[in-house]
Amino acid sequence: MHQYGIEIDCSIFPAHHSHGGFPSIQQSAPTIIAYNGMRIKEFPISHKRILGKNIIFSGGGYFRLSPYSIIKRWTAQSNYVMSYLHPRDFDASQPIIQELSAFRKLKTYIGLKGAEKKLNQWLTDFPFIDIATAVKAIDWDDVSVVDVGE
Numbered sequence: 001m002h003q004y005g006i007e008i009d010c011s012i013f014p015a016h017h018s019h020g021g022f023p024s025i026q027q028s029a030p031t032i033i034a035y036n037g038m039r040i041k042e043f044p045i046s047h048k049r050i051l052g053k054n055i056i057f058s059g060g061g062y063f064r065l066s067p068y069s070i071i072k073r074w075t076a077q078s079n080y081v082m083s084y085l086h087p088r089d090f091d092a093s094q095p096i097i098q099e100l101s102a103f104r105k106l107k108t109y110i111g112l113k114g115a116e117k118k119l120n121q122w123l124t125d126f127p128f129i130d131i132a133t134a135v136k137a138i139d140w141d142d143v144s145v146v147d148v149g150e
Contacts, residue, residue, distance in 0.1 A: 003038075006040065007040060007041060008040065008041045008042075008043070008131065008135060009033070009040050009041070009042050009043070010042070010043040010044075010045075010082060010084070010131065011045075011084075012031075012033070012042055012044040012045065027044075027144060028044065028046045028047050028048075028078065028080055028082075029044075029079070029080045029143070029144070030042065030043055030044075030080065030134075030138050030140075030143050031044060031143055031144050031145070031146055032140065032143055032144070032145045032146070033145075033146055033148060034145050034146065034147040034148065035147070035148045035149070036149075039145070041135065041138075041140060042146075043082045043131065043134065044082060045058060045059055045082055045083075045084060046058040046059075046074075046078060046080065046081045046082050046083065048074045048077075048078075057070065057071055057074050057075075058071070058075075058081055058082065058083040058084070059082075059083045059084035059085055060084060060085065060086060060089060061089070061107050061108070061110075061111070063083070063085065063089065063115070063118070063119075064089055064110065064111030064112065064114075064115045064118075065107075065110060065111050068118050068121060068122070071118070071122060072121075072122070072125060075122070075125075075126055076126075081126070081128070083128075085119065089112065089115050090112065090115050090116045090119070091112065092112040092113045094112075096109060
């Protein structure tokens with residue numbers, strides 16, 4: 001990414017995940033990722049550490065599955081929240097892919113009907129800013145550097 005001029009990323013999923021994940025990121029805060037002599041400013045997805053595990057609450061299926069009372073409490077307890085949302089997280093009329101396993105169907109389709117209402121309430125209850133504003137507000141000389149090796 002760095003070779004293409006990308007200086008900022010917001011995609012690290014700081015937990016084990018069926019499609020990857022980056023469990024070595026243990027903090028829910030802006031970080032600098034160092035790799036092979038390159039550095040990139042990273043805004044990892046927010047999580048709450050519960051019983052030694054990083055629990056994602058701020059995006060995707062985790063946002064749809066989590067009761068709003070938990071999202072609200074964990075957001076209020078956080079100094080930093082990075083969210084990611086997919087358009088499909090709000091489309092209750094999307095076609096169901098029949099070939100998915102029952103577990104994958106549950107993860108993909110549960111909570112669709114209430115997601116937009118939940119998002120609107122979240123945006124009402126908390127102030128959010130865009131990435132450009134956040135990048136300017138952070139003292140990048142004062143954030144943790146995580147070296148992910150070569």
